[in-house]
Amino acid sequence: MKKLKNIPSFKNEYDEREFWAKADSSEYVNWQKSKRVAFPNLKPSTKTISLRLPESMIEEIKALANKRDVPYQSLIKIILKERIDTEYGARF
Numbered sequence: 001m002k003k004l005k006n007i008p009s010f011k012n013e014y015d016e017r018e019f020w021a022k023a024d025s026s027e028y029v030n031w032q033k034s035k036r037v038a039f040p041n042l043k044p045s046t047k048t049i050s051l052r053l054p055e056s057m058i059e060e061i062k063a064l065a066n067k068r069d070v071p072y073q074s075l076i077k078i079i080l081k082e083r084i085d086t087e088y089g090a091r092f
Helices: 013-022 055-068 072-091
Strands: none
Touching: 055 072
């Protein structure tokens, strides 16, 4: 087995993300010894944005959310995620 490289220290999460986006992880980690784990309580980071929508659209979204019994902001995220998945699926 080849000698693995040492994983460098990072100043912040951004630097680490940049490193792993370019690095070949097999040079740093022996994946043959890895184990599958689950993080059931891990929640993705969120960022607040300001989005201007026509009032009529907001009312339509609220009505749909009410039919599905979900908060309207959650429904917006669901709809966006479904569309993103569709778009990526069309490209690959």
